[in-house]
Amino acid sequence: MIHVESLHKKFGKNVVLDGLELNIDQGGIFAILGPNGSGKTTLIKTVLGMVIPNKGAITVMDSPVRNKWKYRQDINYLPQIANFPGNLKVKELIAMIKDIRQKPSDEQKLIGLFGLEPFLDKKLSNLSGGTKQKVNIVLTFMFDSPLIILDEPTNGLDPLSLIRLKELISEEKAKGKTFLITSHIMQFVEEVSDHIVYLLEGEIYFKGSIAELKTKTGQSNFEHAIAAISTHSNHD
Amino acid sequence: MNMPLRQYQPTATMIKILKYSFYDLMRSRWSYVYFLFYLLLGFVLLFLNNELSKAVITLMNVIIVLVPLIGTIFGVMYYYNSKEFTELLLAQPIKRSSIFLGQYFGVAGSLTVSLVLGLGIPFTLYGLFQSNAIWDFSLLLITGAFLTLIFTAIAFNIALSNENKIKGFGYAVLAWLFLAVIYDGLFLMSLIVFEEYPLDNLSLIATMFNPIDLSRTLILLKLDISALLGYTGAIFKQFFGTNLGLFVSIFMLFLWTVIPVWRLSYVAKRKDF
Numbered sequence: 001m002i003h004v005e006s007l008h009k010k011f012g013k014n015v016v017l018d019g020l021e022l023n024i025d026q027g028g029i030f031a032i033l034g035p036n037g038s039g040k041t042t043l044i045k046t047v048l049g050m051v052i053p054n055k056g057a058i059t060v061m062d063s064p065v066r067n068k069w070k071y072r073q074d075i076n077y078l079p080q081i082a083n084f085p086g087n088l089k090v091k092e093l094i095a096m097i098k099d100i101r102q103k104p105s106d107e108q109k110l111i112g113l114f115g116l117e118p119f120l121d122k123k124l125s126n127l128s129g130g131t132k133q134k135v136n137i138v139l140t141f142m143f144d145s146p147l148i149i150l151d152e153p154t155n156g157l158d159p160l161s162l163i164r165l166k167e168l169i170s171e172e173k174a175k176g177k178t179f180l181i182t183s184h185i186m187q188f189v190e191e192v193s194d195h196i197v198y199l200l201e202g203e204i205y206f207k208g209s210i211a212e213l214k215t216k217t218g219q220s221n222f223e224h225a226i227a228a229i230s231t232h233s234n235h236d
Numbered sequence: 237m238n239m240p241l242r243q244y245q246p247t248a249t250m251i252k253i254l255k256y257s258f259y260d261l262m263r264s265r266w267s268y269v270y271f272l273f274y275l276l277l278g279f280v281l282l283f284l285n286n287e288l289s290k291a292v293i294t295l296m297n298v299i300i301v302l303v304p305l306i307g308t309i310f311g312v313m314y315y316y317n318s319k320e321f322t323e324l325l326l327a328q329p330i331k332r333s334s335i336f337l338g339q340y341f342g343v344a345g346s347l348t349v350s351l352v353l354g355l356g357i358p359f360t361l362y363g364l365f366q367s368n369a370i371w372d373f374s375l376l377l378i379t380g381a382f383l384t385l386i387f388t389a390i391a392f393n394i395a396l397s398n399e400n401k402i403k404g405f406g407y408a409v410l411a412w413l414f415l416a417v418i419y420d421g422l423f424l425m426s427l428i429v430f431e432e433y434p435l436d437n438l439s440l441i442a443t444m445f446n447p448i449d450l451s452r453t454l455i456l457l458k459l460d461i462s463a464l465l466g467y468t469g470a471i472f473k474q475f476f477g478t479n480l481g482l483f484v485s486i487f488m489l490f491l492w493t494v495i496p497v498w499r500l501s502y503v504a505k506r507k508d509f
Binding site: 011039046048049050051052067069072073075077079083084085087088096097099100101139152 | 249252253256259260261263264318319320321323324325326327328329330331332345505506507508509
């Protein structure tokens with residue numbers, strides 16, 4: 001599904017990705033974890049073509065990424081900060097993204113699921129952070145794409161919506177879709193993800209299942225296992 | 237040939253983005269303030285001057301300074317304010333240049349509409365179409381539109397190259413200040429310092445390299461008040477007064493628009509978001 005080959009990215013003098021190699025197979029949920037500044041968002045953004053790597057190659061579904069844009073038709077992306085043009089109404093924004101994607105969508109079901117009906121005629125600038133995030137989720141999930149990338153999807157969500165989101169993720173996963181998720185909420189990661197990709201200093205430090213991670217670190221608790229892998233690497 | 241059912245056409249997408257940016261701005265309070273300002277200005281000038289052609293001259297002095305300033309400020313503000321929205325679009329299957337050009341033309345277009353309608357309504361009500369001033373007025377609106385396009389493009393370029401909003405805003409205002417005020421000062425000083433040399437061609441060229449000066453000269457000469465400008469005015473009239481001069485000046489304004497727009501799309505393609 002995604003193939004990343006010796007990816008290098010520098011911002012000024014700051015090396016963020018340093019020869020990263022990664023293969024993501026189709027189907028399943030991959031959590032991309034790592035300490036702050038380890039390059040999680042940069043990795044996601046290079047896959048999306050938003051950040052242009054200095055060296056290396058990425059292919060998504062056998063199509064190279066560099067200077068291309070059509071491959072994004074098969075990706076749904078949830079950005080970290082949900083900020084939209086303030087003068088647009090929610091339904092206008094949804095209509096606009098549909099207009100741009102030109103793809104069949106089922107936003108009605110999602111609007112109902114997250115209880116957004118009362119907000120459809122409101123301007124986006126008048127919405128709370130959590131409601132904006134729900135709109136963000138509707139925009140991401142309303143299209144049927146094989147690859148879904150979520151950057152901090154739980155931001156600002158109330159408990160009920162969080163449950164809905166998890167249901168939505170497992171529903172889509174059952175259809176054989178591939179997810180890339182970043183999150184700082186370890187409980188959420190443990191609940192939804194099948195594979196862990198742990199980034200450290202611009203390289204993949206660990207890739208495997210949660211069970212493998214626990215065995216490797218000798219911890220029975222997932223949160224402690226993640227903590228252990230970060231401190232373990234500090235001793236090296 | 238077998239054509240796929242769903243074709244993605246970059247131009248069509250660009251027009252979609254233009255449309256949304258345009259609507260977004262047309263509904264913001266500031267577009268109305270800008271529109272109402274010109275509406276009021278038009279009525280007041282016509283009321284005070286009581287004559288179309290005189291009102292056009294006063295109007296020129298306002299437009300030549302104000303239109304670039306508003307284009308600069310709106311351009312920078314819109315770019316920074318729509319940063320997250322731009323990121324949302326960048327993750328969609330859209331070509332990068334379509335996003336930025338669409339947004340740029342949306343901003344410049346809505347500003348131009350405010351200008352043309354705000355001034356057009358009072359002047360039309362005053363009997364513009366029956367008057368001789370219609371060509372002068374049209375030229376005024378055309379240069380106003382060019383100045384909007386040029387300064388919005390410069391503002392977008394500056395904003396694209398500066399992540400820091402305060403810096404970007406500062407540079408953009410400085411660029412406007414330079415072209416609107418400082419350039420003229422330097423120009424004037426050089427004329428005084430080198431007064432013993434023939435400066436006709438230098439003046440012509442220096443005028444060409446500043447879109448504000450170029451617009452001002454173009455309108456002044458069209459209004460046929462170049463007699464007020466003395467000897468230099470006569471030289472300018474010889475050049476700008478002719479069809480060739482008009483053509484060259486409009487072409488220069490066109491270049492002033494195309495080059496920043498081209499750079500915008502060039503830089504946008506290589507930038508990280």
